[in-house]
Amino acid sequence: MSFLKEISPLVRNHYLSRKDVLSRRAAQITAEIQQGKRRNYNEVLELSSGDLHRGGIKPITFVRQVLAACFYPALLEDDSLPLDVKQRAESLLRECDGGSVGSYTESSGITKIKHCVSQFITRRDGGVPSSPDDIFIQSGSQTALMNMLKLLMRSEDSCRTGVLIPVPTYASFTLALEEEGAAIIPYHLCEEQGWTLQVEELRRALQAARKTCNPIALYICNPGNPTGHLQSRTSIEEVIRFAADEGLFILADEVYQSCVYGDDTEFYSYKKVLSEMGSNISSTVELASFNSVSKGFMGECGFRGGYVELVNLDSAVMKYAHTLFSTRSCPSVVGQLALDLMADPPKPGDSSFPTFSEEVQFIEHTIRKNIGRIQEVFAELPGISCQTLKAGFFVFPSLHFPPKAIKWAKKKQMEPDMLYCLHLLEETGVHVRPGCEYGQRNDSHHIRLFLGTQEDIMEDALQRLKTFHTRFMKEFS
Amino acid sequence: MSFLKEISPLVRNHYLSRKDVLSRRAAQITAEIQQGKRRNYNEVLELSSGDLHRGGIKPITFVRQVLAACFYPALLEDDSLPLDVKQRAESLLRECDGGSVGSYTESSGITKIKHCVSQFITRRDGGVPSSPDDIFIQSGSQTALMNMLKLLMRSEDSCRTGVLIPVPTYASFTLALEEEGAAIIPYHLCEEQGWTLQVEELRRALQAARKTCNPIALYICNPGNPTGHLQSRTSIEEVIRFAADEGLFILADEVYQSCVYGDDTEFYSYKKVLSEMGSNISSTVELASFNSVSKGFMGECGFRGGYVELVNLDSAVMKYAHTLFSTRSCPSVVGQLALDLMADPPKPGDSSFPTFSEEVQFIEHTIRKNIGRIQEVFAELPGISCQTLKAGFFVFPSLHFPPKAIKWAKKKQMEPDMLYCLHLLEETGVHVRPGCEYGQRNDSHHIRLFLGTQEDIMEDALQRLKTFHTRFMKEFS
Numbered sequence: 019m020s021f022l023k024e025i026s027p028l029v030r031n032h033y034l035s036r037k038d039v040l041s042r043r044a045a046q047i048t049a050e051i052q053q054g055k056r057r058n059y060n061e062v063l064e065l066s067s068g069d070l071h072r073g074g075i076k077p078i079t080f081v082r083q084v085l086a087a088c089f090y091p092a093l094l095e096d097d098s099l100p101l102d103v104k105q106r107a108e109s110l111l112r113e114c115d116g117g118s119v120g121s122y123t124e125s126s127g128i129t130k131i132k133h134c135v136s137q138f139i140t141r142r143d144g145g146v147p148s149s150p151d152d153i154f155i156q157s158g159s160q161t162a163l164m165n166m167l168k169l170l171m172r173s174e175d176s177c178r179t180g181v182l183i184p185v186p187t188y189a190s191f192t193l194a195l196e197e198e199g200a201a202i203i204p205y206h207l208c209e210e211q212g213w214t215l216q217v218e219e220l221r222r223a224l225q226a227a228r229k230t231c232n233p234i235a236l237y238i239c240n241p242g243n244p245t246g247h248l249q250s251r252t253s254i255e256e257v258i259r260f261a262a263d264e265g266l267f268i269l270a271d272e273v274y275q276s277c278v279y280g281d282d283t284e285f286y287s288y289k290k291v292l293s294e295m296g297s298n299i300s301s302t303v304e305l306a307s308f309n310s311v312s313k314g315f316m317g318e319c320g321f322r323g324g325y326v327e328l329v330n331l332d333s334a335v336m337k338y339a340h341t342l343f344s345t346r347s348c349p350s351v352v353g354q355l356a357l358d359l360m361a362d363p364p365k366p367g368d369s370s371f372p373t374f375s376e377e378v379q380f381i382e383h384t385i386r387k388n389i390g391r392i393q394e395v396f397a398e399l400p401g402i403s404c405q406t407l408k409a410g411f412f413v414f415p416s417l418h419f420p421p422k423a424i425k426w427a428k429k430k431q432m433e434p435d436m437l438y439c440l441h442l443l444e445e446t447g448v449h450v451r452p453g454c455e456y457g458q459r460n461d462s463h464h465i466r467l468f469l470g471t472q473e474d475i476m477e478d479a480l481q482r483l484k485t486f487h488t489r490f491m492k493e494f495s
Numbered sequence: 496m497s498f499l500k501e502i503s504p505l506v507r508n509h510y511l512s513r514k515d516v517l518s519r520r521a522a523q524i525t526a527e528i529q530q531g532k533r534r535n536y537n538e539v540l541e542l543s544s545g546d547l548h549r550g551g552i553k554p555i556t557f558v559r560q561v562l563a564a565c566f567y568p569a570l571l572e573d574d575s576l577p578l579d580v581k582q583r584a585e586s587l588l589r590e591c592d593g594g595s596v597g598s599y600t601e602s603s604g605i606t607k608i609k610h611c612v613s614q615f616i617t618r619r620d621g622g623v624p625s626s627p628d629d630i631f632i633q634s635g636s637q638t639a640l641m642n643m644l645k646l647l648m649r650s651e652d653s654c655r656t657g658v659l660i661p662v663p664t665y666a667s668f669t670l671a672l673e674e675e676g677a678a679i680i681p682y683h684l685c686e687e688q689g690w691t692l693q694v695e696e697l698r699r700a701l702q703a704a705r706k707t708c709n710p711i712a713l714y715i716c717n718p719g720n721p722t723g724h725l726q727s728r729t730s731i732e733e734v735i736r737f738a739a740d741e742g743l744f745i746l747a748d749e750v751y752q753s754c755v756y757g758d759d760t761e762f763y764s765y766k767k768v769l770s771e772m773g774s775n776i777s778s779t780v781e782l783a784s785f786n787s788v789s790k791g792f793m794g795e796c797g798f799r800g801g802y803v804e805l806v807n808l809d810s811a812v813m814k815y816a817h818t819l820f821s822t823r824s825c826p827s828v829v830g831q832l833a834l835d836l837m838a839d840p841p842k843p844g845d846s847s848f849p850t851f852s853e854e855v856q857f858i859e860h861t862i863r864k865n866i867g868r869i870q871e872v873f874a875e876l877p878g879i880s881c882q883t884l885k886a887g888f889f890v891f892p893s894l895h896f897p898p899k900a901i902k903w904a905k906k907k908q909m910e911p912d913m914l915y916c917l918h919l920l921e922e923t924g925v926h927v928r929p930g931c932e933y934g935q936r937n938d939s940h941h942i943r944l945f946l947g948t949q950e951d952i953m954e955d956a957l958q959r960l961k962t963f964h965t966r967f968m969k970e971f972s
Binding site for chain 1: 645
């Protein structure tokens with residue numbers, strides 16, 4: 019009685035993620051080293067995922083102290099915890115049924131935390147109002163995004179529902195779209211101009227897609243993953259105007275909003291820019307904006323805390339959104355608590371503030387230092403070039419392979435950047451991701467490196483990469 | 496630009512859950528009392544959801560101490576924490592990348608914890624082997640169940656995919672099936688015989704459904720929610736044989752497996768019973784079994800920790816399962832850690848054991864006491880009858896309304912048990928759920944009460960219910 023034929027065709031279409039090959043090999047090598055197998059290196063250096071703590075960055079003490087006290091309230095009697103930690107833990111526990119973080123909460127999140135998030139958004143956007151009723155806390159921004167997709171999909175249409183997505187973009191979102199049965203409409207970011215989003219390209223992609231599907235939503239990742247670009251205010255206005263003209267719902271993935279490095283650069287949220295456009299636009303364009311505790315200074319990926327804010331949705335549709343989001347069990351409580359701490363961190367005068375601000379500055383300093391070193395090292399290397407990095411957690415340099423290397427990859431039936439990454443891992447223990455995983459223009463090749471790694475690990479990784487890259491380019495020239 | 500017409504028809508079909516009316520009213524009343532509004536009662540008594548901590552039961556100290564130390568490892572230096580707590584926290588932190596519970600994990604869960612869970616299953620089933628490769632940790636058993644549904648659904652069929660589900664069953668699963676576009680095939684549990692599952696009824700339901708959909712799976716909830724029944728070994732064997740004959744995939748929701756109260760009753764897992772049947776059955780019937788940290792003595796609903804174990808799946812299908820489960824971000828790390836603590840609790844000799852076993856015994860004692868009191872009170876009341884409770888977190892008594900009450904409800908355009916629950920809440924502050932939410936035979940009516948409540952709260956609730964019920968029955972007789 020084989021079940022194979024019973025598998026949902028949507029699931030069957032999933033290509034077995036290329037990530038697995040590399041990640042599995044990395045795990046294997048680590049295990050072999052632990053079992054005593056000798057290699058040229060002592061450990062695998064992880065620049066593969068956007069995970070600060072994995073990269074050796076320490077968690078924020080304030081966050082962890084509050085959570086420890088919430089989980090084990092006997093610590094509230096402990097003299098070693100700062101006053102503001104205890105006060106915050108007490109105030110959060112008052113919002114939990116039975117005073118326990120183990121209780122279910124409202125399925126859209128604890129009301130007080132939704133208030134806290136909406137105040138954070140209002141401050142971020144310089145006063146643009148935000149209502150807790152429009153905020154839905156979820157177990158991570160990815161879960162929120164997938165639930166929004168569910169709301170947008172129309173399976174009964176003869177024509178598939180289409181969603182515009184950038185190329186490159188991270189693979190798990192593409193997989194989620196496939197899983198929901200959406201038609202993927204790729205639009206290319208313009209690498210030559212710093213991975214900018216160009217409206218003419220959106221228009222081209224949309225027009226081509228209209229022949230085969232029913233495009234209803236435009237997905238934006240700003241700041242960009244893997245590209246590290248940051249949209250200007252003008253660019254955002256243009257995109258919003260385009261969405262208004264074409265009747266598209268905007269899905270704005272803004273999880274890297276607090277990671278901005280350029281000197282004269284600033285993050286503008288889609289919501290803020292939208293709110294300042296003419297009322298025929300500001301009160302009509304439908305927008306969902308996503309944020310998370312996984313990115314930014316907290317880096318608490320394992321907690322699964324994120325939210326979506328919905329803007330300009332028809333009140334009847336909001337009812338459906340409430341219903342959809344409330345059929346799920348509540349989001350992870352620890353993720354919710356972390357959102358509260360992200361949205362309302364220690365302020366000057368609070369006992370935790372000095373340590374907190376030192377820790378945040380240290381993380382920012384580390385990332386800036388890493389960016390500087392990456393640029394220095396890449397500048398010396400042949401066949402690798404990189405757009406100016408403005409924001410986000412990743413750098414996505416272009417690799418210019420000699421024709422011989424491309425031929426070799428073809429023979430191995432592999433994407434050239436995948437082959438490069440596999441050999442880099444095998445020979446030096448440096449684990450980065452290949453551009454083919456994110457999508458890229460034909461005949462262009464990239465790698466993605468994570469920026470949030472301890473300085474000494476980054477230095478070690480760059481030296482290993484430099485040696486490997488130089489040999490690789492020489493071998494195939 | 497209204498988005499209304501764009502809503503997925505699957506989502507649109509969701510009825511706005513009846514739960515909302517009652518829950519919203521309960522929240523409103525609580526808020527009014529807090530604002531000083533006077534009522535006959537000082538607080539709403541929550542017997543509505545299956546949430547131990549909300550019911551005033553204290554969390555298990557060992558669990559919370561280990562988690563606090565994992566969140567804030569400085570506590571490992573603290574003399575007040577028991578040795579086994581520190582050792583467990585250290586061993587768990589070793590499994591987290593960068594030694595942080597804030598890092599992403601494998602998307603199917605931390606390998607060591609999957610090992611721990613598989614050992615727990617093997618012990619539970621008296622030695623039947625279990626492999627960590629067949630275990631997928633998820634953010635709660637509900638998420639695992641929904642992912643399994645996704646795997647089973649076949650949207651491209653002309654005929655909808657059907658799933659057999661019990662009546663009564665809890666509403667969120669029914670909603671999840673609707674959301675996935677499944678055809679729901681109800682089979683009735685036999686109340687008169689203690690809510691037993693009868694194979695003739697399964698057969699009747701299946702044959703009727705074959706005309707309109709393509710039935711592929713049979714969902715079982717054992718021990719039952721809301722019914723509190725426990726399947727005998729023989730009953731499980733019959734169901735498995737039926738599934739084998741009919742080529743059905745078994746979805747066994749066994750989250751209440753540790754909550755068994757009858758004296759001569761024992762929980763048998765579907766996996767164990769299956770493993771002991773003839774090899775033509777034991778090696779072919781496909782099974783997914785679900786478990787969770789939300790139920791049982793831990794009651795940590797807010798952590799979102801659960802798992803599914805897959806049995807007899809074709810290896811090609813397992814590959815798809817891996818792919819599907821791995822497109823998601825990792826499950827909540829705190830839920831994963833809690834699973835480890837559930838699967839491998841303190842043992843005699845460990846420093847935490849005495850407190851741990853006292854706490855677990857206290858919870859069991861409380862629930863047994865509550866069951867006893869419920870039976871005593873119901874025995875005195877007219878128009879209410881209850882099957883012997885064997886297991887689970889709920890009691891689901893039948894209400895026999897006088898014809899006048901039914902007429903009144905019809906006039907109000909409400910289900911009689913819903914109207915009963917609303918008035919019970921309004922007049923006495925006792926919050927229980929109406930049977931109509933779970934499905935029931937025409938002209939039968941029920942309420943669902945949660946058993947895991949502090950004894951004094953339960954006593955207070957029963958006295959209020961008694962007064963209300965007596966008046967209600969008199970008024971309408």
